Amino acid sequence: MLESVRSNSFQIVRLFALVILAVFVLVGGFILLQNLQHVKMIMMVFAVIWGVGSVALLFWVFNSIAQAMPRKIRPIAVALVFAGPAIVLLAWALVLPTLRSLWLSFFDDTGHQFVFLDNYTFAFTDPIMLESFKNNLLWMVFGTSFCVILGLIIAVLSDKSKFEKLFKALIFLPMAISFVGAGVIWKFMYSYKGEGININEIGLLNAIVVALGGKAQSWLLMPVWNNFFLIAIMVWLQTGYAMVILSSAIKGIPLEIIEAAKMDGANEFQIFFKITIPFIMPTIVTVATTILIFSLKLFDIVRVMTGGNFGTNVIANEFYQRQFTYRKTGQASAIAIVLLICTIPVLIYNLRQFRKRRTIK
Amino acid sequence: MKKTKPSKISSIILFILLLFIAIGWTVPTLGVFVTSFxxxxxxxxxxxWSVLPHMEWVKTSEFQLAEATDPNAPITIEGHTASFDEWRQGIKVSENKRLRWYGNKRSRKIEVYEEKLLGFGANLTMQNYVDVLQGGEISFDDGSGNIITREGNNFGDAVINSLAVCIPSTVIPILIAAFAAYAFAWMDFPGRKPMFVILVALLVVPLQIALIPILRDFTAWNLNGTFVSMWLAHTSFGLPLAIYLLYNYVSTLPRDVFESAYLDGATPFVTFVRLVLPMSIPALASFAIFQFLWVWNDYLVALIFLGDKNRVVTSALAAMIGEKGQDWHLLTSGAFLSMILPLTVFFALQRFFVRGLLAGSIKG
Amino acid sequence: MKKSVLFFVFVLVAMLFYTGCQPKGQEQNSAGKDSGVQGKVVTMAGPFVDNDAVKFNNAVKAFEERTGIDIQYEGSKEFEASISIRIEGGNAPDIVDFPQPGLLATFVKGGYVVDLNKVLDMNKIKQNYIQSWLDMATMDGPEGKIMAGVWGRVSAKSLVWYNKKEFDAAGYKVPKTWKELEDLEKMIMADGDTPWAIGIESGAATGWPATDWIEEFMLRTNSLEDYDRWVKGELKFDSPQVRKAIGKLSEIWLTKGMVYGGREGIVTTSFGDAPKVMFEEPPKAWLHKQGNFITSFFPDNLKAGVNYDFFYLPGIDPQYGRPVLIAGDCYAMFNDRPEVRMVMEFFATGASVESWIKAGGIVSPHKDALLSWYTNDVDRKVAEVIQNATSVRFDGSDLMPGEVGAGSFWKEITAYVSGTKSLDEALKAIDASWPK
Structure with a gap:
C-alpha cells in the first residue's frame, strides 16, 4: 500500500518534470529560433530538429500521462493522445473556418445583414455559376478517369519493363513543377498568335498542325473543347500521382496468385481484368477519390491559362474571384459550402467501401 | 514481385508503347527546358524546337529595288514576276536561293536567303540561370547618370528558408496523421466514426476559406512571420489527405501483429513506434512526397503567413520576375531551378515505393 | 530515447545561453532618441515589386535617414488576395498602396481605414493636390465620408507608343487629330502592314486593356458628366453613349487587317507581349496604346526618344477637348501611430517621389513636384500631356465595384471581342452584375 503511494507520487513528480521539460523545449526553442535568423544554415538545421523533435516529444509526454491514468479510462486516454492532436488541429484550422463560412453564407457582404438563402440562390442560378458547374462536371468525369486510367496503364506496362524506374520518373516529373511553371509550359504548347501577315507560330501544337498542312487554331478559344485542353494539363500533372500509388499496389499482388492463373492458361488481359483490377480496387478508389476532390478544388490552371474566360470557368475559380477580388464574402462562402456538399456522394461511396473491407476481414 | 518474362516481340512492343507515352509526357517539359536557355x-x-539541328533559310545578303518600283503592280525580280504579297511570303528563285521582301511596301528591300543546315544550340545562353541565381540583380539609370545596382535577393537563402519550412511541414503531419490513422483504424473511442466522416469531408474544404481566421489567431498569438506558423498551417492543411491515405494503409495491416505485441505487454505507443511506423514506410514515403511538393510549390500560404522576411523559393521567384509577368526566360529557368530539389527527394524516396503503398491490403 | 531527449535539452540550454549573451543589435540602434520616432518601424504593402520596389526604397531613403523611421515595404504579385486576407485577419500593414481606388473603397466601407481628416494636418496636404485628386480620395465609410488616402504616383493611359526609328524611316507622321490617325491607319494598311498591336490576355485579369480603350472612347465621344454617371453605375452599359464608345473600339479592333493577329490574336496575346511585335525586324505592327508603364515590357536596350516614343491619342469630337485617362496609386493608412502619420504626411509631398521621378517611369500628382525632375523626355512629355489635358479622368474600371470593374466588365468585353458573345448579350450581362 505504502509502496504504491510512493510509486504513485514518484510517478506524479516524474510526469510533472516531463511537462516542465516539454514546455521548456517548446518555449526555449521558439525563442532560440527567432534569434538564429542571421546564421541561416544553423537556423534551418535547428528549425528542422526542433520542429520535428518537439512534436515527437509532445506525443511521448502525452502518452506517458495517458499511461499513468487509471486502468479504466486508460484506453480512451491513449486513443485521445493518438487522435487528439489531429482532431484539435483540424477543428481549429478547417472545421471552425468552414462553420464560419456556413454562417457567413447566410449574410450579405458586410456580414451584418441576414439574407437567408439569397447567396445560395445566386450559387445555383447565376449564369456564370451554371457554366462553372457544367465545366466542373467535365473536370471531375474526364480529368479523374483519364488520370486513373492512364496511371493504371502506365503502372501495369512499366511494371513489365526493364526501364521501369526511368519511365516512372519521366511521368512523375510534372508533379514537381509549380503551377506557375506548368502555366508557362502549356502556354507554349497552346500559344496562338492570330491570323494575318507574317505570323510565326511559337506554340508546339500549332506548329505541328501547320507542318501537317493544317491551319493554326486558337486552342483556348474553342468552345467546350478548350475545357479539355485545360483538363489535359491536369492529367499531365496528376497522372504521376495515380501511377506511383497504383504501381505500388500492383507490386503488392502476391506472385503465387498470378502464377496460378498462368498455370490455368489465363492470358495477360485475363490476368489484368480478373486479378489485378479486383486486387487493387481499394487503391483505385482511394486514388480516384483524391483526384476527384482535387479536380473539384482546382483553380490555378484555369486562372493562369484563361482566367475563366471563354467558357472555361470552374467553381473554385469563381470562389477565389468572389472571395478576394470582388470581396463578396457571402457569395464566396455559399460557393465553398456548395463545393463541400458536392462531395457528399463521393464520401458516402468511400465509407461504404471501408465498411465492406471491414466485413470481409 | 519479380518481373514476369514476356516474349521478345511483346517486350519490344511494350517498350515502344512506353517510349511513346514517355515522350508525349516529356515534350512539354523539354520545351520549357530548352526555352530556359x-x-x-x-x-x-x-x-x-528551332534550336534543334535543321535546314533553314538563312539570310545571306540584301539589295534595294529601284525607287521607281511600284509595289502595287506585279514586280519582276531575277526573272520571276509576282505580287507584293507573294514576294513578302518569299519566292524560291533557284534551287538554293529564296528572295523575300523585307517589311512593308515602303522598304523596297529584298533579302536573299540560302538554305543551310543549322547546328544544335544556336543562340543558347546560360545568362537566364545566372540572373535567377543572382536573384535578378537590378540595375538602372537614376537619371542623373548614376547606375544604381541593387544587390540581388539571395536565392541560396531562399532555398534554406524553403527547407526550414518544408521539412517540418512534411514530417509533422506524417507523424500526427500516422498516430491518428492508427487510432481511427484500431482503437475504440466515442465518436470515432462520425469524426472520421468529417475528416474525410475536410479533404474538399478549399484552404482559402481558412486563411483569414487562421491569420487572426496568428496575429493574436504573435506568430506571424515565424516558421512555426507555416508548420501549423501546412500541417493542418495536409492532415486530411495524410490521414485518409494512411488510414487506408494502416487499416489493412494484419491484426495478429498487434495482438501478439499486446500479449507481450507492449503499450499501444510502443507497438505503434516499433511496428506500425516501420511497416507503413511505403505509405509514409508516398505521402511525404506529395506533401513536400505541395509545400515547396506553395506561394499563397507563404505570402500570407511568412511575409517578406524569410523569403521562400516561390516568393523569391515571384519577386524577381516582378510585375512584368512575361519574363519567359526568367520564369522558365526559375521553374527549373526550383524543380531540382523536389525531384531529388522523389528519387531518394523512390525505393520505398517498391514494396508498395497498399501492399498490406492484400494480406488482409 | 531519454538520452537523446536529455542531450537535446542540453544543446538547447547551451544555445539559449549563447544567444542570450549576444548583444542585441536593435537596442543599440534605438539608443539616441529625440523625436520619439527614432528606430520605429512603419510597415507597408503594395503591388509593385522588382525595379519599382527598389526605386521606391531609394525615394524614401533620405526621409528614413532624417527621421530614423524605418519604412519596410513588402510587394507582392498576389496583392489583391493577400491584402484582403491580411486586413481582415487583423494583421494590416500600417500603410497600403492601392492602385485600384475601387478596392480601397471596399475597405473604407468596412471601416478598416483611418480617416486622414482626423489625424493629419489636412490644410497643408490639400494645398499640394488639385481638387479632383482630393475628391477621388474621399470615400464612404461606415460613419460618413472620410479622406481615405493620399496620391503617390500617377500614370497616363492615353498614350500611343510607336517604334520611332522605323516610323521615321518609313516617313510616317505623328497624327495630331483623329482624322490624321485614321489616315495613318489607312496608309499603313495600304503599305501592307497592320497598324495596331493589341493584346488583352492577362491571366485572371484578362480584358483590362480593353476596358481602358472603352474608357478612352467614352471620354472622347461623351460628356464628362456621362462618364462620371457611367462609372457610378447611373448610366447603364446598355445605353447609346456606351454603345457609341464601343462602336469606336470595334471600328479598330474588329476590322480585318487593322490589328496584328485579328480578334482571336487580341484575346490570346498577353498585354505585355503585344507591343513586342513593333520592335521586330521588320516591324509587324506600328501603334500600341497603353499607359506609360508599358515601356518596361519593351525589349531591353531600347532607348526612350530614339527607338520608341509616344503621341497623345487624339480627341475625336472637338467639343470634348483633349481628355486624358489616368491611373494612380493611393496610399491609405490602417494603423494610427505618430510615425505612421509622419510617413503619410511625407507621401503627400513631391519629395517622396523625387528620386523615383528622376529614375524614370512615374509622374507625380503633387503640386510641389518640379518638371525639371523629369530626366527623360518621354516622362516629361507624359507629365505635360497630363498638364495640357482639358480634362482628366481616372480609369473607370478601377473605380467601379470589384465585381464589375475587375470582373464582368473585363470578362464580357473579352467575350465580345473574341466573338463568343454578341454586344447585346455582353452589355446586358455587365448591367446585371452591378451590385444592387
Missing amino acids: RESKDIYSSGW
Whole structure:
C-alpha cells in the first residue's frame, strides 16, 4: 500500500518534470529560433530538429500521462493522445473556418445583414455559376478517369519493363513543377498568335498542325473543347500521382496468385481484368477519390491559362474571384459550402467501401 | 514481385508503347527546358524546337529595288514576276536561293536567303540561370547618370528558408496523421466514426476559406512571420489527405501483429513506434512526397503567413520576375531551378515505393 | 530515447545561453532618441515589386535617414488576395498602396481605414493636390465620408507608343487629330502592314486593356458628366453613349487587317507581349496604346526618344477637348501611430517621389513636384500631356465595384471581342452584375 503511494507520487513528480521539460523545449526553442535568423544554415538545421523533435516529444509526454491514468479510462486516454492532436488541429484550422463560412453564407457582404438563402440562390442560378458547374462536371468525369486510367496503364506496362524506374520518373516529373511553371509550359504548347501577315507560330501544337498542312487554331478559344485542353494539363500533372500509388499496389499482388492463373492458361488481359483490377480496387478508389476532390478544388490552371474566360470557368475559380477580388464574402462562402456538399456522394461511396473491407476481414 | 518474362516481340512492343507515352509526357517539359536557355527576344519570335539541328533559310545578303518600283503592280525580280504579297511570303528563285521582301511596301528591300543546315544550340545562353541565381540583380539609370545596382535577393537563402519550412511541414503531419490513422483504424473511442466522416469531408474544404481566421489567431498569438506558423498551417492543411491515405494503409495491416505485441505487454505507443511506423514506410514515403511538393510549390500560404522576411523559393521567384509577368526566360529557368530539389527527394524516396503503398491490403 | 531527449535539452540550454549573451543589435540602434520616432518601424504593402520596389526604397531613403523611421515595404504579385486576407485577419500593414481606388473603397466601407481628416494636418496636404485628386480620395465609410488616402504616383493611359526609328524611316507622321490617325491607319494598311498591336490576355485579369480603350472612347465621344454617371453605375452599359464608345473600339479592333493577329490574336496575346511585335525586324505592327508603364515590357536596350516614343491619342469630337485617362496609386493608412502619420504626411509631398521621378517611369500628382525632375523626355512629355489635358479622368474600371470593374466588365468585353458573345448579350450581362 505504502509502496504504491510512493510509486504513485514518484510517478506524479516524474510526469510533472516531463511537462516542465516539454514546455521548456517548446518555449526555449521558439525563442532560440527567432534569434538564429542571421546564421541561416544553423537556423534551418535547428528549425528542422526542433520542429520535428518537439512534436515527437509532445506525443511521448502525452502518452506517458495517458499511461499513468487509471486502468479504466486508460484506453480512451491513449486513443485521445493518438487522435487528439489531429482532431484539435483540424477543428481549429478547417472545421471552425468552414462553420464560419456556413454562417457567413447566410449574410450579405458586410456580414451584418441576414439574407437567408439569397447567396445560395445566386450559387445555383447565376449564369456564370451554371457554366462553372457544367465545366466542373467535365473536370471531375474526364480529368479523374483519364488520370486513373492512364496511371493504371502506365503502372501495369512499366511494371513489365526493364526501364521501369526511368519511365516512372519521366511521368512523375510534372508533379514537381509549380503551377506557375506548368502555366508557362502549356502556354507554349497552346500559344496562338492570330491570323494575318507574317505570323510565326511559337506554340508546339500549332506548329505541328501547320507542318501537317493544317491551319493554326486558337486552342483556348474553342468552345467546350478548350475545357479539355485545360483538363489535359491536369492529367499531365496528376497522372504521376495515380501511377506511383497504383504501381505500388500492383507490386503488392502476391506472385503465387498470378502464377496460378498462368498455370490455368489465363492470358495477360485475363490476368489484368480478373486479378489485378479486383486486387487493387481499394487503391483505385482511394486514388480516384483524391483526384476527384482535387479536380473539384482546382483553380490555378484555369486562372493562369484563361482566367475563366471563354467558357472555361470552374467553381473554385469563381470562389477565389468572389472571395478576394470582388470581396463578396457571402457569395464566396455559399460557393465553398456548395463545393463541400458536392462531395457528399463521393464520401458516402468511400465509407461504404471501408465498411465492406471491414466485413470481409 | 519479380518481373514476369514476356516474349521478345511483346517486350519490344511494350517498350515502344512506353517510349511513346514517355515522350508525349516529356515534350512539354523539354520545351520549357530548352526555352530556359534562350534569349528573351528569341523566345517570343520563334518556337523552341528551332534550336534543334535543321535546314533553314538563312539570310545571306540584301539589295534595294529601284525607287521607281511600284509595289502595287506585279514586280519582276531575277526573272520571276509576282505580287507584293507573294514576294513578302518569299519566292524560291533557284534551287538554293529564296528572295523575300523585307517589311512593308515602303522598304523596297529584298533579302536573299540560302538554305543551310543549322547546328544544335544556336543562340543558347546560360545568362537566364545566372540572373535567377543572382536573384535578378537590378540595375538602372537614376537619371542623373548614376547606375544604381541593387544587390540581388539571395536565392541560396531562399532555398534554406524553403527547407526550414518544408521539412517540418512534411514530417509533422506524417507523424500526427500516422498516430491518428492508427487510432481511427484500431482503437475504440466515442465518436470515432462520425469524426472520421468529417475528416474525410475536410479533404474538399478549399484552404482559402481558412486563411483569414487562421491569420487572426496568428496575429493574436504573435506568430506571424515565424516558421512555426507555416508548420501549423501546412500541417493542418495536409492532415486530411495524410490521414485518409494512411488510414487506408494502416487499416489493412494484419491484426495478429498487434495482438501478439499486446500479449507481450507492449503499450499501444510502443507497438505503434516499433511496428506500425516501420511497416507503413511505403505509405509514409508516398505521402511525404506529395506533401513536400505541395509545400515547396506553395506561394499563397507563404505570402500570407511568412511575409517578406524569410523569403521562400516561390516568393523569391515571384519577386524577381516582378510585375512584368512575361519574363519567359526568367520564369522558365526559375521553374527549373526550383524543380531540382523536389525531384531529388522523389528519387531518394523512390525505393520505398517498391514494396508498395497498399501492399498490406492484400494480406488482409 | 531519454538520452537523446536529455542531450537535446542540453544543446538547447547551451544555445539559449549563447544567444542570450549576444548583444542585441536593435537596442543599440534605438539608443539616441529625440523625436520619439527614432528606430520605429512603419510597415507597408503594395503591388509593385522588382525595379519599382527598389526605386521606391531609394525615394524614401533620405526621409528614413532624417527621421530614423524605418519604412519596410513588402510587394507582392498576389496583392489583391493577400491584402484582403491580411486586413481582415487583423494583421494590416500600417500603410497600403492601392492602385485600384475601387478596392480601397471596399475597405473604407468596412471601416478598416483611418480617416486622414482626423489625424493629419489636412490644410497643408490639400494645398499640394488639385481638387479632383482630393475628391477621388474621399470615400464612404461606415460613419460618413472620410479622406481615405493620399496620391503617390500617377500614370497616363492615353498614350500611343510607336517604334520611332522605323516610323521615321518609313516617313510616317505623328497624327495630331483623329482624322490624321485614321489616315495613318489607312496608309499603313495600304503599305501592307497592320497598324495596331493589341493584346488583352492577362491571366485572371484578362480584358483590362480593353476596358481602358472603352474608357478612352467614352471620354472622347461623351460628356464628362456621362462618364462620371457611367462609372457610378447611373448610366447603364446598355445605353447609346456606351454603345457609341464601343462602336469606336470595334471600328479598330474588329476590322480585318487593322490589328496584328485579328480578334482571336487580341484575346490570346498577353498585354505585355503585344507591343513586342513593333520592335521586330521588320516591324509587324506600328501603334500600341497603353499607359506609360508599358515601356518596361519593351525589349531591353531600347532607348526612350530614339527607338520608341509616344503621341497623345487624339480627341475625336472637338467639343470634348483633349481628355486624358489616368491611373494612380493611393496610399491609405490602417494603423494610427505618430510615425505612421509622419510617413503619410511625407507621401503627400513631391519629395517622396523625387528620386523615383528622376529614375524614370512615374509622374507625380503633387503640386510641389518640379518638371525639371523629369530626366527623360518621354516622362516629361507624359507629365505635360497630363498638364495640357482639358480634362482628366481616372480609369473607370478601377473605380467601379470589384465585381464589375475587375470582373464582368473585363470578362464580357473579352467575350465580345473574341466573338463568343454578341454586344447585346455582353452589355446586358455587365448591367446585371452591378451590385444592387
